[in-house]
Amino acid sequence: MAITVVGSVAYDSIETPAGRKDRCLGGAATYFSLAASFFTDVRVIAVVGEDFGPEQEAVFQARKIDTLGIERAAGKSFFWEGSYLENLNEAKTHTTDLNVFASFEPKIPAPYRDSEYLFLANIDPVLQKRVREEMPGVRLVAGDTMNYWIKDHRPALMEVLKGLDVLLINDTEARMLAANNNLVQAARGVLELGPQTLIVKHGEYGATAFFSDRSFPAKYPSPKHAFRAPALPLEEVVDPTGAGDSFAGGFFGYLASQPELTPAVFRRAMFYGSVMGSYACERFGTERLQELSRKEIEARFDVFRELTHLD
Amino acid sequence: MAITVVGSVAYDSIETPAGRKDRCLGGAATYFSLAASFFTDVRVIAVVGEDFGPEQEAVFQARKIDTLGIERAAGKSFFWEGSYLENLNEAKTHTTDLNVFASFEPKIPAPYRDSEYLFLANIDPVLQKRVREEMPGVRLVAGDTMNYWIKDHRPALMEVLKGLDVLLINDTEARMLAANNNLVQAARGVLELGPQTLIVKHGEYGATAFFSDRSFPAKYPSPKHAFRAPALPLEEVVDPTGAGDSFAGGFFGYLASQPELTPAVFRRAMFYGSVMGSYACERFGTERLQELSRKEIEARFDVFRELTHLD
Numbered sequence: 001m002a003i004t005v006v007g008s009v010a011y012d013s014i015e016t017p018a019g020r021k022d023r024c025l026g027g028a029a030t031y032f033s034l035a036a037s038f039f040t041d042v043r044v045i046a047v048v049g050e051d052f053g054p055e056q057e058a059v060f061q062a063r064k065i066d067t068l069g070i071e072r073a074a075g076k077s078f079f080w081e082g083s084y085l086e087n088l089n090e091a092k093t094h095t096t097d098l099n100v101f102a103s104f105e106p107k108i109p110a111p112y113r114d115s116e117y118l119f120l121a122n123i124d125p126v127l128q129k130r131v132r133e134e135m136p137g138v139r140l141v142a143g144d145t146m147n148y149w150i151k152d153h154r155p156a157l158m159e160v161l162k163g164l165d166v167l168l169i170n171d172t173e174a175r176m177l178a179a180n181n182n183l184v185q186a187a188r189g190v191l192e193l194g195p196q197t198l199i200v201k202h203g204e205y206g207a208t209a210f211f212s213d214r215s216f217p218a219k220y221p222s223p224k225h226a227f228r229a230p231a232l233p234l235e236e237v238v239d240p241t242g243a244g245d246s247f248a249g250g251f252f253g254y255l256a257s258q259p260e261l262t263p264a265v266f267r268r269a270m271f272y273g274s275v276m277g278s279y280a281c282e283r284f285g286t287e288r289l290q291e292l293s294r295k296e297i298e299a300r301f302d303v304f305r306e307l308t309h310l311d
Numbered sequence: 312m313a314i315t316v317v318g319s320v321a322y323d324s325i326e327t328p329a330g331r332k333d334r335c336l337g338g339a340a341t342y343f344s345l346a347a348s349f350f351t352d353v354r355v356i357a358v359v360g361e362d363f364g365p366e367q368e369a370v371f372q373a374r375k376i377d378t379l380g381i382e383r384a385a386g387k388s389f390f391w392e393g394s395y396l397e398n399l400n401e402a403k404t405h406t407t408d409l410n411v412f413a414s415f416e417p418k419i420p421a422p423y424r425d426s427e428y429l430f431l432a433n434i435d436p437v438l439q440k441r442v443r444e445e446m447p448g449v450r451l452v453a454g455d456t457m458n459y460w461i462k463d464h465r466p467a468l469m470e471v472l473k474g475l476d477v478l479l480i481n482d483t484e485a486r487m488l489a490a491n492n493n494l495v496q497a498a499r500g501v502l503e504l505g506p507q508t509l510i511v512k513h514g515e516y517g518a519t520a521f522f523s524d525r526s527f528p529a530k531y532p533s534p535k536h537a538f539r540a541p542a543l544p545l546e547e548v549v550d551p552t553g554a555g556d557s558f559a560g561g562f563f564g565y566l567a568s569q570p571e572l573t574p575a576v577f578r579r580a581m582f583y584g585s586v587m588g589s590y591a592c593e594r595f596g597t598e599r600l601q602e603l604s605r606k607e608i609e610a611r612f613d614v615f616r617e618l619t620h621l622d
Contacts, residue, residue, distance in 0.1 A: 017492075088492075181328075181399075183515075184546045204494075205516035208544060225617050230539040233519060235495045267621050306536050308619045310578050 001139070001256050002041040004112045005032050006131045007121025007245075008101060009046040009056075009070060010078035014284060015085060018238040024285025025056050027078060028121035028144065031242035034289040035249025035276040036119075037063040038297055039257040043112045045069035045131065049076040049100045059290055068109045073100040088237050089203040106131050113137075117256040120164075121245065122146050125156040132163045140261065142166035142252050144245070150176050161194035168199040168248050183208075187226075199251070199270070201244050204237075206230040209270055216263055223263050229270035230308055232278040232300070239284045243277040246289060250276030250297075275300045312450070312567050315423045316343050317356040317442045318432025318556075319412060320363070320381060321389035325595060326396060329549040335596025336367050338389060339432035339455065342553035345600040346560025346587040347430075348374040349608055350568040354423045356380035356442070360387040360411045370601060379420045384411040399548050400514040417442050424448075428567040431475075432556065433457050436467040443474045451572065453477035453563050455556070461487050472505035479510045479559050495521075498537075510562070510581070512555050515548075517541040520581055527574055534574050540581035541619055543589040543611070550595045554588040557600060561587030561608075586611045 007029030013022045033042045043066040048056075052072065060067045081095035106127055118135050120128040120143035128143060143164050149157050150173060161167065167190065175181055178189030183200065187210035190198045196214040201207045209227045216222060251273030258265045275297055282288045318340030324333045344353040354377040359367075363383065371378045392406035417438055429446050431439040431454035439454060454475050460468050461484060472478065478501065486492055489500030494511065498521035501509045507525040512518045517540050524533045562584030569576045586608055593599045 182545075182547065184544045187544075202516060205513060206539075210544075223617070225614055226544050228517075228541040228544075228618050230541070230619075233495045233498075233521075233537050233539075234493075236493065264622065271621065303536055305621065306534070307539050308541075310582065310616065310620070311575065 001116040002043060002114070003036055003117040003119055003252060003256050004043045004045060004069075004108070004115040004135065005029050005036070005119040005121060006045040006106050006127070007032065007119075007123055008078050009044070009048050009052070010080055010101070011051070012241055012285060013079075013081040013095075014239055014241050015083035016088070016237075016239050017085060018236065019284070021239070021284040024287075025059055026080065026241060026285055028242075028245040030059075030286060031245035031280060031289070032119060032121055032249040032252075033060065033065045034063055034286055035246040035280070036253030036256070037065050038276075038292065038294055039250070039253030039272070040117075042066065042253070043069060043109075043115060045106050045108060045112070047071045047073050047100050047104045049073060052077050059286065062290065066112070069107070069112055071107065073103075075100045077101075082241070084240060088240050091241065108134050116140070117252060119143065119248065119252050120160070121248075122149075125149050125153055125160040128160045129156065129163065132160065140165050140255065142168060142248070144168050144248060145173065147173055147176060158193065164195045166197045166199060167195040168201060168244070168251070170201045170203070170244065174198065174200045184210075197266075201247060202231070203240075203243075204231050206274060207247060207270060209266065216261060216266070220263055227267050227270060229274045230304065231274055232303065232307065234278060234281060237281045240281050241285065243280045246280035247273040247277035250274075271301055271304050272297070274304055312427040313352040313354060313425070314347055314428040314430055314563060314567050315354045315356060315380075315419070315426035315446065316340050316347070316430040316432060317417050317438070318343065318430075318434055319389050320355070320357040320359050321391055321412075322362070323552055323596060324390075324392040324406075325550055325552050326394035327399070327548070327550050328396060329547065330595070332550070332595040334390075335598075336370055337391065337552060337596055339553075339556040341370075341597060342556035342591060342600070343430060343432055343560040343563075344371065344376045345374055345597055346557040346591070347564030347567070348376050349587075349603065349605055350561070350564030350583070351428075353377065353564070354380060354420075354426060356417050356419060356423070358382045358384050358411050358415045360384060363388050370597065373601065377423075380418070380423055382418065384414075386411045388412075393552070395551060399551055402552065419445050427451070428563065430454065430559065430563050431471070432559075433460075436460050436464055436471040439471045440467065440474065443471065451476050451566065453479060453559070455479050455559060456484065458484055458487060469504065475506045477508045477510060478506040479512060479555070479562070481512045481514070481555065485509065485511045494519075508577075512558060513542070514551075514554075515542050517585060518558060518581060520577065527572060527577070531574055538578050538581060540585045541615065542585055543614065543618065545589060545592060548592045551592050552596065554591045557591035558584040558588035561585070582612055582615050583608070585615055
């Protein structure tokens with residue numbers, strides 16, 4: 001079933017211990033769609049500037065991602081510059097030029113409206129809410145956010161949370177959102193704000209899903225415990241940019257490819273999220289995701305099983 | 312099969328967000344033995360002062376731990392005072408009084424010499440090496456160390472590493488020991504220093520075992536990948552002191568209880584390590600380990616399986 005994703009399509013200049021790359025294709029919606037496209041149809045809503053040309057368009061086309069909703073505006077695309085020289089788990093931002101993104105007004109193309117899955121990538125919660133409301137018929141909505149919105153746009157964010165089935169954020173964001181330093185207590189607090197399920201991303205340590213009694217259809221007994229997917233210990237993390245969005249794409253893409261949201265499907269989706277996040281780190285920008293094959297994805301899924309399973 | 316452990320038996324004064332407790336029974340050898348005692352016979356080599364009385368002795372007796380090797384010396388026991396007020400993953404040390412530990416000369420009681428397993432808890436590598444050499448017939452030797460020995464006593468530590476089968480240290484220590492920030496590369500570096508297997512403890516994120524082609528008897532194919540055991544997301548971490556030593560005790564205790572060191576046994580041992588580490592955090596000092604039952608251990612083992620397994 002098709003996923004519509006709204007978020008940023010951008011250019012990133014990135015410096016890591018492995019080197020430097022200028023103006024890679026980036027943005028949360030880009031990483032998300034590439035990762036999800038290995039599992040299901042993906043439709044993107046974003047805005048780009050005049051610097052977004054056939055070469056970038058081709059990256060989406062090669063993965064059969066629907067770009068009808070990528071609006072072309074006068075000016076430059078969103079640009080981000082950052083480095084991970086001291087800590088591969090946390091980017092240091094040097095430049096954020098919103099450019100055409102500053103006046104982004106998401107428009108949902110008519111053919112997107114039958115999408116059964118909706119992903120609200122990390123953008124202004126006011127826009128997330130608007131898109132959510134314009135697609136009332138979706139089967140499952142997941143979303144992301146960041147410390148900036150949690151701190152300075154809390155009321156708008158609270159409105160978004162009410163309409164989410166699954167929220168994906170990192171440790172610091174979860175603790176900040178619930179104003180609680182204990183992750184289990186913080187998770188419970190976040191689940192009371194709306195989402196049925198919370199996925200907390202731990203960077204190089206993987207991710208944990210916290211469930212509520214609304215996480216699954218009533219016929220499935222609610223999991224008593226959280227579920228933890230590891231990250232793959234990588235020989236070389238070339239560029240961690242987009243790993244979290246790729247996790248989200250793999251996770252949500254796999255969910256959307258399955259007939260029903262069962263606890264077992266959810267657990268496999270967490271593993272596919274980790275698989276896509278691990279691949280994203282192996283090269284700069286979206287390079288690795290662009291050349292990935294489903295066979296490689298399955299092979300790494302098996303590695304994750306070996307990495308965690310007793311038998 | 313019996314384990315001999317050499318290390319500290321001490322008093323700890325601990326402050327955490329959950330409260331404060333003065334002069335709890337502590338020390339690496341204490342946590343290790345209590346945790347391991349649920350799986351196999353444990354024999355302790357340590358030194359204590361005149362402040363170590365029948366009440367403390369009874370804690371070991373209740374778990375049938377052999378204390379013949381706990382030497383009584385004139386003076387006070389090792390005392391540590393620390394807090395975890397800002398970060399539950401890292402203790403801030405306020406006081407370290409070595410006391411009788413300053414002149415500790417480990418003596419191995421004759422009945423300990425047939426022990427088939429040896430654990431060298433975090434003490435001066437010169438002493439670790441001496442004990443290792445005096446027990447040449449052991450089947451498996453594991454050990455721990457810390458940043459202080461890595462930084463300022465590297466040559467002595469290098470000698471210890473040559474005689475270890477399994478080294479258990481944390482992320483920071485592994486990176487420091489190999490002088491490499493990438494954990495996978497650091498692990499490979501450490502494995503070249505002697506240990507056949509390296510376990511890196513990640514605090515609240517669990518632990519990862521890195522294998523070499525010498526990790527298991529030749530008839531078992533060497534695991535191609537690492538193995539990661541999670542930690543349990545805990546509602547309340549009352550006191551993380553001793554969690555790593557309890558992990559080591561659960562891990563090594565389970566290994567010693569099994570007829571053969573197979574990859575499957577090793578994986579289960581990692582889970583038992585996580586189980587014991589999680590219990591240790593639930594109360595101050597050794598309180599939770601003292602009142603634990605094997606039934607509770609098995610129940611939590613099942614929780615860890617649920618937390619990580621796809622099916």
